[in-house]
Amino acid sequence: MKSSNVLTMMTATKLLHDSMLQRGASYPLHLGVTEAGNDKEGRVKSAAGIGALLLMGVGDTVRVSLTEPPENESPFAHKLLQSIENLNVENLNIQDGTLIFEDDSVDEERWYCRAAAVTGYAHFTHGLRNLKLVNPHFSATQITDYESLIMQACRIKILNTEFVACPSCGRTQYDIQSVFAAVKQRFAGYPGLKIGVMGCIVNGPGEMADADYGLVGASHGLVCVYEGKKRVSEPMLPEAAMTVLERFIIHNS
Numbered sequence: 001m002k003s004s005n006v007l008t009m010m011t012a013t014k015l016l017h018d019s020m021l022q023r024g025a026s027y028p029l030h031l032g033v034t035e036a037g038n039d040k041e042g043r044v045k046s047a048a049g050i051g052a053l054l055l056m057g058v059g060d061t062v063r064v065s066l067t068e069p070p071e072n073e074s075p076f077a078h079k080l081l082q083s084i085e086n087l088n089v090e091n092l093n094i095q096d097g098t099l100i101f102e103d104d105s106v107d108e109e110r111w112y113c114r115a116a117a118v119t120g121y122a123h124f125t126h127g128l129r130n131l132k133l134v135n136p137h138f139s140a141t142q143i144t145d146y147e148s149l150i151m152q153a154c155r156i157k158i159l160n161t162e163f164v165a166c167p168s169c170g171r172t173q174y175d176i177q178s179v180f181a182a183v184k185q186r187f188a189g190y191p192g193l194k195i196g197v198m199g200c201i202v203n204g205p206g207e208m209a210d211a212d213y214g215l216v217g218a219s220h221g222l223v224c225v226y227e228g229k230k231r232v233s234e235p236m237l238p239e240a241a242m243t244v245l246e247r248f249i250i251h252n253s
């Protein structure tokens, strides 16, 4: 039921939940957005997908996946659960396809968790075209940044390059955290493009199946460049692989 695509993960889980209800079956459901990435993007994706399903009353256990030290995952999962507790989605303010979400949370993480969860819920149930956040404690720039991140996570508007990346995993044999950070910095300005940074060649190509390009871990500090599911380079150092990747992107754009 997991997917790096928030909408896919929500749709699949909700279908399974509804199907179980129809059959009178009840098994616990585990919620997670796989390969969500890092920093705010990764957290917003998880908050949107996991949070929205929980607001529908769907889900029993959760996993937040981050391309960061693994000890960062559980505290954020707890934060997400606490942030959306008692969040009311009965009287959503949706005007002409725009969700207007007013909240006075002072804590930034709590605020964007709530905003992402409500937006994921509203988009899934009503279909949104836009998002407007209102919070007196944050600057206009912060508000605009989170509106973009949340809309991208929920696939309401694609405004930036989409990234997927593995969490810490025993199969990874290169420094995926620093390589992912470098890839994000270098290839941020391509809205509509999806790039995967995957840990291993065993599952990486399959798990980034809908990405346009990817770097996939080979062995001992080396990665290969992929175009879709096709490997287009020999194993090489990540810096060299990024140059190859850039050539492909520029050539095909």
Ligand code: SF4
Pocket (backbone or CB within 6 Å): 166, 167, 169, 170, 171, 172, 198, 199, 200, 201, 202, 203, 204, 207
């Ligand atoms: S693709 Fe490989 S490295 Fe990434 S999470 Fe899956 S098994 Fe682990």
